[in-house]
Amino acid sequence: MSETTTTAPPPAEAxxxxxxxxxxxxDHPTWxxxxxxFAVLAAFYKVLExxxxxxxxxxxxxxxxxxxxxxxxxxxxxxxxxxxRAVPLASGISLARPDLxxxxxxxxxxxxxxxxxHLDHGARKNINMTYFIxxxxxxxxxxxxxxxxxxxxxxxxxDPTGAIDxxxxxxxxxxxxxxxxxxRTHATQVKHMMEMIERAFDHQGFSVIECLSExxxxxxxxxxxxxxxxxxxxxxxxxxxxxxxxxxxLRHDVTDELxxxxxxxxPFPGVFGVFFQxxxxxxxxxxxxxxxxxxxxxxxxSDLELLQKTFDRMK
Amino acid sequence: MPEDTSTPVLTxxxxxxxxxxxxxxxxxxxxxxxNIQDAVIRLAGNSQDGIQTAGAFLARLAGRSDHDVxxxxxxxxxxxxxxxxxxxxxxxxxxxxxxxxxxxxxAFYQHSYxxxxxxxxxxxxxxxxxxxxxxxxxxRRFVYVGVPITGLTIEALGGTAKDKGxxxxxxxxxxxxxxxxxxxLKKLITEKFAGKDExxxxxxxxxxxxxxxxxxxxxxxxxxxFEHIPKPSGRAQITMDGNQxxxxxxxxxxxxxxxxxxxxPWSSVMETLRRELPKYGGIFVQAEDELASVSxxxxxxxxxxxxxxxSAGPGISLKAEAIGWASMAEIPLIICNIQRxxxxxxxxxxVEQSDLHQAIFGSHGDSPRVVLAPSTVxxxxxxxxxxARIARKYSTPVFILSDTSLATRIEAFDEPDLSKLMADPKxxxxxxxxxxxxxxxxxxHHVPPGxxxxxxxxxxxxxxxxxxxxxxxxxxxxxxxxxxxRRNKLRKLAEEIPVxxxxxxxxxxxxLVGWGSTYGPIHDAAKMAREQGExxxxxxxxxxxxxxxxxxxxxxKFKRIVTVExxxxxxYGFGQLATIxxxxxxxxxxxxITKTDGLTFRVKExxxxxxxxxxxxxxxxxxxxxxxxxxxxxxxxxxxxxxAQGVG
Ligand SMILES: Cc1ncc(C[n+]2csc(CCOP(=O)(O)OP(=O)(O)O)c2C)c(N)n1
Ligand code: SF4
Ligand SMILES: [Mg+2]
Numbered sequence: 001m002s003e004t005t006t007t008a009p010p011p012a013e014a015x016x017x018x019x020x021x022x023x024x025x026x027d028h029p030t031w032x033x034x035x036x037x038f039a040v041l042a043a044f045y046k047v048l049e050x051x052x053x054x055x056x057x058x059x060x061x062x063x064x065x066x067x068x069x070x071x072x073x074x075x076x077x078x079x080x081x082x083x084x085r086a087v088p089l090a091s092g093i094s095l096a097r098p099d100l101x102x103x104x105x106x107x108x109x110x111x112x113x114x115x116x117x118h119l120d121h122g123a124r125k126n127i128n129m130t131y132f133i134x135x136x137x138x139x140x141x142x143x144x145x146x147x148x149x150x151x152x153x154x155x156x157x158x159d160p161t162g163a164i165d166x167x168x169x170x171x172x173x174x175x176x177x178x179x180x181x182x183x184r185t186h187a188t189q190v191k192h193m194m195e196m197i198e199r200a201f202d203h204q205g206f207s208v209i210e211c212l213s214e215x216x217x218x219x220x221x222x223x224x225x226x227x228x229x230x231x232x233x234x235x236x237x238x239x240x241x242x243x244x245x246x247x248x249x250l251r252h253d254v255t256d257e258l259x260x261x262x263x264x265x266x267p268f269p270g271v272f273g274v275f276f277q278x279x280x281x282x283x284x285x286x287x288x289x290x291x292x293x294x295x296x297x298x299x300x301x302s303d304l305e306l307l308q309k310t311f312d313r314m315k
Numbered sequence: 316m317p318e319d320t321s322t323p324v325l326t327x328x329x330x331x332x333x334x335x336x337x338x339x340x341x342x343x344x345x346x347x348x349x350n351i352q353d354a355v356i357r358l359a360g361n362s363q364d365g366i367q368t369a370g371a372f373l374a375r376l377a378g379r380s381d382h383d384v385x386x387x388x389x390x391x392x393x394x395x396x397x398x399x400x401x402x403x404x405x406x407x408x409x410x411x412x413x414x415x416x417x418x419x420x421x422a423f424y425q426h427s428y429x430x431x432x433x434x435x436x437x438x439x440x441x442x443x444x445x446x447x448x449x450x451x452x453x454x455r456r457f458v459y460v461g462v463p464i465t466g467l468t469i470e471a472l473g474g475t476a477k478d479k480g481x482x483x484x485x486x487x488x489x490x491x492x493x494x495x496x497x498x499x500l501k502k503l504i505t506e507k508f509a510g511k512d513e514x515x516x517x518x519x520x521x522x523x524x525x526x527x528x529x530x531x532x533x534x535x536x537x538x539x540x541f542e543h544i545p546k547p548s549g550r551a552q553i554t555m556d557g558n559q560x561x562x563x564x565x566x567x568x569x570x571x572x573x574x575x576x577x578x579x580p581w582s583s584v585m586e587t588l589r590r591e592l593p594k595y596g597g598i599f600v601q602a603e604d605e606l607a608s609v610s611x612x613x614x615x616x617x618x619x620x621x622x623x624x625x626s627a628g629p630g631i632s633l634k635a636e637a638i639g640w641a642s643m644a645e646i647p648l649i650i651c652n653i654q655r656x657x658x659x660x661x662x663x664x665x666v667e668q669s670d671l672h673q674a675i676f677g678s679h680g681d682s683p684r685v686v687l688a689p690s691t692v693x694x695x696x697x698x699x700x701x702x703a704r705i706a707r708k709y710s711t712p713v714f715i716l717s718d719t720s721l722a723t724r725i726e727a728f729d730e731p732d733l734s735k736l737m738a739d740p741k742x743x744x745x746x747x748x749x750x751x752x753x754x755x756x757x758x759x760h761h762v763p764p765g766x767x768x769x770x771x772x773x774x775x776x777x778x779x780x781x782x783x784x785x786x787x788x789x790x791x792x793x794x795x796x797x798x799x800x801r802r803n804k805l806r807k808l809a810e811e812i813p814v815x816x817x818x819x820x821x822x823x824x825x826x827l828v829g830w831g832s833t834y835g836p837i838h839d840a841a842k843m844a845r846e847q848g849e850x851x852x853x854x855x856x857x858x859x860x861x862x863x864x865x866x867x868x869x870x871x872k873f874k875r876i877v878t879v880e881x882x883x884x885x886x887y888g889f890g891q892l893a894t895i896x897x898x899x900x901x902x903x904x905x906x907x908i909t910k911t912d913g914l915t916f917r918v919k920e921x922x923x924x925x926x927x928x929x930x931x932x933x934x935x936x937x938x939x940x941x942x943x944x945x946x947x948x949x950x951x952x953x954x955x956x957x958x959a960q961g962v963g
Contacts, residue, residue, distance in 0.1 A: 057765055077774065082778060121603040291597075307733055
């Protein structure tokens with residue numbers, strides 16, 4: 001076994017090719033045919049193509065679940081981590097490498113149950129990343145157990161007579177935790193999904209999108225009430241245009257936490273779009289500021305000089 | 316107790332060095348100084364009295380004076396204070412352990428006196444606060460020096476400071492008694508309190524001066540002076556505790572990022588890193604829990620900056636799943652476990668070495684990782700650098716197993732030559748033509764995100780069993796091959812680990828084997844036993860997993876191998892290291908001495924364990940031959956104090 005992986009020295013600056021769908025496609029998804037997550041993947045590819053990001057700077061990360069298989073299907077740097085802990089993994093990457101585009105994918109169990117605490121703290125600290133949660137109201141990978149978003153009455157393998165526990169309201173949870181970009185979308189609405197991903201990506205801070213994404217295997221048709229093709233209606237949030245018109249009075253102010261909370265109260269299937277968005281310094285920027293002021297005081301000393309100085313004080 | 320407490324009280328024990336009770340000794344100017352090589356001073360009070368501060372000044376002075384020094388302290392587990400001690404052993408020779416008994420006991424309260432008198436050696440000096448302590452002066456084994464410490468401190472500081480400053484007053488007293496360099500001490504005091512209110516520096520100096528001016532020489536028959544033997548290395552000494560040494564070692568090793576969650580005794584490592592890393596352009600994150608902290612650290616490592624996380628046992632348990640991922644995905648990571656008494660919340664402020672098996676095995680599946688253990692405070696610094704080197708070279712999680720004793724004790728050591736040690740922390744983002752993260756016949760070295768892969772095939776880090784590109788596979792053949800790949804790289808590491816040197820006899824009857832903070836007492840014990848004619852050697856392991864190759868050759872030269880460990884003998888009667896060694900070498904002559912009383916090993920406990928039934932005292936042992944007339948009593952004392960629980 002040799003000690004280093006050998007690769008030929010690379011050319012200095014190789015020309016860049018256009019980022020195509022082909023370039024970012026990896027393994028064929030292992031999802032069941034008809035699974036809502038396919039559409040999410042398609043929307044993500046389209047956004048990457050549209051934005052022409054530097055290929056090497058795209059990082060896709062996930063925890064565990066059907067939805068969390070996502071990174072395997074994207075050809076780019078990435079990691080498939082452990083159940084529920086992808087937010088802190090992504091936080092480390094985001095803080096250490098602000099030059100990267102950190103995308104995080106996962107499910108409702110991964111994000112709101114086992115990873116619920118990390119979601120809250122990622123939100124409160126406002127760590128820069130784009131987090132897309134494919135909410136199917138069920139545990140897909142482990143084959144139909146009750147999830148934290150399963151509605152009361154849902155018959156699963158762990159609640160054969162119907163779920164009895166109050167489900168999490170993701171929007172409310174995120175608002176109270178302090179996420180700075182909170183949106184909701186639906187996997188059948190590719191254009192809307194793309195718009196939400198782009199806006200989340202452009203937002204500086206902890207951006208979370210909850211996407212209703214049907215598990216055709218274990219909770220089919222549950223999102224039909226919001227799918228116009230299945231006789232439902234897809235109600236989008238009308239955001240304020242600040243145009244001083246009487247109509248604008250009725251529109252939603254995305255910086256208004258209480259208004260967002262009221263939208264989150266609406267009965268299922270509720271509304272879609274940006275619930276809340278505000279500007280608050282990210283942890284990334286606050287840490288950077290601390291580093292800069294600290295380094296200013298050191299007068300540009302090298303690492304060696306800094307440590308030597310500390311040791312001199314301990315003599 | 317005499318009425319007039321401002322007059323020093325003197326009572327001496329024994330005929331040999333007797334000065335009639337109550338008679339003042341001649342003025343100290345007439346006394347010939349007694350040169351000493353070594354002194355153990357135990358300060359016993361309450362933690363809010365600042366005895367740690369006073370002790371730390373002594374330790375730092377020793378460091379600045381080329382003396383070897385080692386400290387030992389107990390931390391009360393109550394928040395608002397409570398009984399606590401700080402012990403300093405200073406010497407001109409090599410100081411290996413904090414000392415089995417004290418030459419000097421400073422008792423601030425009656426309970427300090429009662430709880431620690433047994434620790435004072437016969438003929439030792441009890442320096443007590445006569446405002447608070449009433450010793451039994453009829454016990455003629457000790458020299459009694461009563462000083463109204465509280466009253467004189469209040470007097471010296473003018474009342475408003477109450478008795479805050481007692482610690483510095485006592486420091487002044489000790490400086491006088493031991494002929495310490497008062498100017499250096501005053502400089503240390505000024506440095507320590509500089510930056511605060513100037514009145515604080517002045518108050519401290521006043522308290523010191525008052526203690527130093529006290530005519531303690533009137534009551535002591537000797538005044539002590541440390542022999543000055545310049546250190547052969549000629550390098551300056553630096554003084555710090557084990558957690559500081561660990562934190563600075565990590566920085567020297569090129570660690571710039573990390574995350575943690577507070578827990579005793581790990582917290583001070585993270586506090587130091589949180590404060591220091593921004594100077595170096597890095598970040599240490601206080602996370603919401605240990606699951607998050609290990610995950611954040613893994614994120615930093617994945618992004619190209621080798622990172623650290625740490626905790627004590629309970630927190631390490633929470634990190635276990637993520638460490639399994641690090642093993643599977645082959646991510647470099649440093650995990651510090653500052654061990655304490657367990658399981659569960661256990662003895663949170665006491666010392667134990669009971670997490671060795673957790674470090675080696677604690678995850679799920681076959682998840683190879685590296686385990687190292689520092690032996691001294693100085694070694695905490697160097698082992699951190701070693702851990703960083705190994706983590707990078709083998710792309711693997713590396714444990715550093717320290718413990719409460721190393722974390723809190725202060726030692727002086729030769730200033731490291733940083734210019735030869737500093738590692739470059741920067742990630743290498745050089746574009747690659749093509750890249751496989753998991754080549755089956757090579758050691759994995761990940762490329763950090765942000766690296767262009769020119770053939771367009773990007774690597775994925777996977778917790779699922781994977782192929783060479785990181786994509787999932789259910790192939791049993793690949794799982795076997797990848798499992799072997801992850802294990803074989805550590806076999807490769809074993810080849811490069813130097814075989815540790817045996818201290819003492821290179822062959823003979825007994826080989827003591829230790830790991831971690833027991834280094835000092837084990838080596839002192841071997842030294843003492845050798846002086847008594849035993850054919851004994853001592854071997855200390857810094858690399859615990861993988862073990863260095865070639866230990867079997869050393870083991871073959873001794874009739875019995877005895878590990879000395881602060882953990883339980885377990886169901887099958889062997890300490891955790893002994894269990895590993897027995898499994899590795901199939902050698903029935905490997906035995907162990909274990910204990911779980913939450914305190915560091917005393918030399919005599921080790922000697923008693925190794926030579927059971929023979930006379931053992933703190934100053935040595937002699938096979939079946941009680942020495943002095945009062946030997947019986949010593950044996951009893953040794954027995955009642957030794958809590959060696961698992962000899963077998
Ligand atoms: C620590 C741990 N506990 C449990 C599991 C088993 N597990 C895997 S995925 C999953 C639930 C996934 O549900 P969700 O996050 O909603 O994803 P989905 O499959 O529905 O997309 C569970 C319980 C695991 N992998 N790790
Ligand atoms: S089980 Fe459900 S969530 Fe999982 S792939 Fe199949 S349809 Fe999708
Ligand atoms: Mg789900």
